[in-house]
Amino acid sequence: MDAFEKLTALVVPLDRVNVDTDAIIPKQYLKAIGRAGFGANLFDNWRYLDAGEGRTDAERRPNPEFVLNKPRYQGAQILLARANFGCGSSREHAPWALLEYGIRAIIAPSFADIFFNNSLKNGLLPIIVPDAVVDRLFRDVEATPGYAVTVDLVSEAVVLPDGTRVPFQIDPFRRECILRGLDDVGWTLQYEADIKQYEERRRIEAPWLFTAE
Amino acid sequence: MMGKTLYDKLWDSHVVRELPDGTCLLYIDRHLVHEVTSPQAFAGLRAAGRRLWRRDANLAVADHNVPTKDRALGIRDATSRVQIETLDRNCADFGVTLFAMNDPRQGIVHVVGPEQGATLPGMTIVCGDSHTSTHGAFGALAHGIGTSEVEQVLATQCLLQKRAKPMRVRLEGRVPEGVTAKDLALAVIGRIGTAGGTGHAIEFAGPAVRALSMEGRMTLCNMAIEAGARAGLVGVDDTTVAYLANRPFAPRGALWEQAVAAWRDLHSDEDAVFAREVMIDAQTLSPQVTWGTSPEMVVGVAERVPDPAAEPDAARRAGMVAALAYMDLKPGTPMVDVPIDVVFIGSCTNARLEDLRAAAHMVRGRRVATGVRALVVPGSGLVKKAAEAEGLDRVFVEAGFEWRDAGCSMCLAMNADRLEAGERCASTSNRNFEGRQGAGGRTHLVSPAMAAAAAVAGHFVDVRGW
Ligand code: SF4
Numbered sequence: 001m002d003a004f005e006k007l008t009a010l011v012v013p014l015d016r017v018n019v020d021t022d023a024i025i026p027k028q029y030l031k032a033i034g035r036a037g038f039g040a041n042l043f044d045n046w047r048y049l050d051a052g053e054g055r056t057d058a059e060r061r062p063n064p065e066f067v068l069n070k071p072r073y074q075g076a077q078i079l080l081a082r083a084n085f086g087c088g089s090s091r092e093h094a095p096w097a098l099l100e101y102g103i104r105a106i107i108a109p110s111f112a113d114i115f116f117n118n119s120l121k122n123g124l125l126p127i128i129v130p131d132a133v134v135d136r137l138f139r140d141v142e143a144t145p146g147y148a149v150t151v152d153l154v155s156e157a158v159v160l161p162d163g164t165r166v167p168f169q170i171d172p173f174r175r176e177c178i179l180r181g182l183d184d185v186g187w188t189l190q191y192e193a194d195i196k197q198y199e200e201r202r203r204i205e206a207p208w209l210f211t212a213e
Numbered sequence: 214m215m216g217k218t219l220y221d222k223l224w225d226s227h228v229v230r231e232l233p234d235g236t237c238l239l240y241i242d243r244h245l246v247h248e249v250t251s252p253q254a255f256a257g258l259r260a261a262g263r264r265l266w267r268r269d270a271n272l273a274v275a276d277h278n279v280p281t282k283d284r285a286l287g288i289r290d291a292t293s294r295v296q297i298e299t300l301d302r303n304c305a306d307f308g309v310t311l312f313a314m315n316d317p318r319q320g321i322v323h324v325v326g327p328e329q330g331a332t333l334p335g336m337t338i339v340c341g342d343s344h345t346s347t348h349g350a351f352g353a354l355a356h357g358i359g360t361s362e363v364e365q366v367l368a369t370q371c372l373l374q375k376r377a378k379p380m381r382v383r384l385e386g387r388v389p390e391g392v393t394a395k396d397l398a399l400a401v402i403g404r405i406g407t408a409g410g411t412g413h414a415i416e417f418a419g420p421a422v423r424a425l426s427m428e429g430r431m432t433l434c435n436m437a438i439e440a441g442a443r444a445g446l447v448g449v450d451d452t453t454v455a456y457l458a459n460r461p462f463a464p465r466g467a468l469w470e471q472a473v474a475a476w477r478d479l480h481s482d483e484d485a486v487f488a489r490e491v492m493i494d495a496q497t498l499s500p501q502v503t504w505g506t507s508p509e510m511v512v513g514v515a516e517r518v519p520d521p522a523a524e525p526d527a528a529r530r531a532g533m534v535a536a537l538a539y540m541d542l543k544p545g546t547p548m549v550d551v552p553i554d555v556v557f558i559g560s561c562t563n564a565r566l567e568d569l570r571a572a573a574h575m576v577r578g579r580r581v582a583t584g585v586r587a588l589v590v591p592g593s594g595l596v597k598k599a600a601e602a603e604g605l606d607r608v609f610v611e612a613g614f615e616w617r618d619a620g621c622s623m624c625l626a627m628n629a630d631r632l633e634a635g636e637r638c639a640s641t642s643n644r645n646f647e648g649r650q651g652a653g654g655r656t657h658l659v660s661p662a663m664a665a666a667a668a669v670a671g672h673f674v675d676v677r678g679w
Contacts, residue, residue: 118359
């Protein structure tokens with residue numbers, strides 16, 4: 001996972017509520033056994049006018065109406081979204097696809113729980129800000145070509161072009177992991193002794209949980 | 214001292230260590246594995262030279278990609294085949310118990326776990342699939358996880374989690390004739406919305422829930438995730454215990470007695486306090502049909518397609534307009550006038566024996582309407598066998614349904630079973646998202662009885678008094 005401290009980048013607005021993970025990366029692209037290659041199919045059904053199967057990406061027709069395809073938003077690394085972003089399936093391919101496309105942070109009034117977690121584990125920052133701020137951002141982004149904000153994880157604030165600071169919160173533990181680019185397995189194995197101790201206790205309390213081997 | 218909710222009891226008994234900010238290292242008793250979300254996790258273990266923490270806690274089955282007919286011919290789609298072969302190889306290399314594609318016990322992971330007794334009350338259960346909430350029907354803390362977490366559980370038997378807020382949905386009264394657990398689930402989502410349970414674990418309680426079979430409770434908990442809650446829960450009672458007796462993975466003899474005694478405490482205490490409570494009178498509910506592209510876009514079958522013009526909230530109104538355009542429906546159309554092209558009876562929501570019985574009951578001696586393609590995909594090989602022993606397969610086949618092998622199938626259309634663009638489907642699955650059952654396909658979520666009746670009529674019908 002890439003560490004993340006601070007990022008100033010172009011914002012792309014996706015004005016839909018309940019954007020689900022099937023929309024973020026449709027299931028026909030989940031058959032890969034690696035972690036790479038999903039970026040080209042991010043928002044596939046909206047981004048292209050033709051179906052992807054049987055065609056190479058270069059042969060496909062982008063949908064000029066879809067916001068990610070508009071010239072003014074090329075190179076955007078921050079996605080502005082609506083409520084309940086990332087609902088639906090638990091596929092971690094969704095944050096992988098967003099990251100590979102180049103998105104490093106998503107600003108929305110709320111996220112679905114599993115997507116939220118999956119994003120943090122991959123260093124994709126899900127930032128929750130109040131509805132009113134999101135409404136204002138949608139207005140400003142659409143009215144101002146080149147609109148960029150700064151996401152500062154160290155001080156936990158989104159800094160708008162006029163200097164306004166919008167605070168947000170990330171759990172201290174998660175924040176530390178992202179700032180340092182730490183992975184969960186390595187972190188958990190520090191507590192090997194605690195896990196073994198817990199198991200010993202449970203073997204006595206609830207032995208039926210340990211009978212299969 | 215204040216009483217505890219079921220969620221709190223389950224959580225507290227699994228905390229290995231708590232960090233100052235409240236993040237907990239939570240111990241996982243059962244890990245279910247399938248082919249789509251595990252390859253990158255096993256690859257991660259290999260790359261780091263790590264082994265499994267506890268092999269016997271894992272159970273694997275291929276379900277998402279498997280073909281549902283002509284299995285003997287193998288899998289034609291090369292990428293699907295590689296994914297399933299990768300699961301086979303990973304399970305062999307790491308020593309994980311696997312129900313391979315041709316094992317008679319193979320099926321959808323959320324049907325197989327309970328059927329085998331691998332799902333037990335009081336457990337923490339995870340799987341790289343959001344409908345893991347299903348297993349909460351047994352008074353277990355069960356939720357979906359991402360692939361990084363799959364790797365973490367394989368390597369450490371633990372997850373890093375924050376406590377969710379306990380929420381209770383009470384379903385009061387008696388469920389009327391023709392109304393099923395699926396209708397209860399859709400009605401709850403219609404009421405609280407697809408984000409209504411975000412950050413919460415939803416306990417389903419009340420007489421209407423107590424009266425449900427385990428199959429019905431699984432259907433209800435299965436769809437907790439569609440209400441935004443990672444976990445659904447039902448407290449343990451006699452129904453739970455009776456279901457589990459003599460299942461292959463369940464304890465036996467003295468251990469069984471000891472386990473059952475412990476399970477009796479797995480319900481919320483009388484004086485437990487919930488962060489949020491919702492009350493719904495089940496008596497007033499009717500069979501439900503979704504009309505849009507989110508499970509919260511749902512109405513009773515006797516109602517009409519709603520009019521976005523009546524929606525005051527602008528963002529919601531825009532969502533409704535987009536959904537109606539995608540679904541090709543006009544506001545004000547009675548739901549029973551909506552014609553269908555395809556019927557899918559299957560998925561981890563509604564492909565257990567009880568579901569197939571309910572569907573067969575509607576089609577016995579009738580015929581699928583001309584022009585309608587209808588298929589039944591049992592939830593597991595064992596469900597299929599049991600249904601065949603009762604002659605349900607003949608009922609379906611004689612009516613013109615296709616009778617398939619177990620798997621996820623048209624629930625998400627990763628295999629060859631899918632909708633063509635523009636086709637409209639009455640489906641017993643759980644998601645009606647755009648393209649979910651095939652690019653351009655239109656999904657209406659309904660109960661098995663409603664789906665079966667629609668197959669015969671060629672359009673939605675009210676199964677009450679059918
Ligand atoms: S049946 Fe559908 S919802 Fe259930 S596990 Fe399979 S794909 Fe997921």
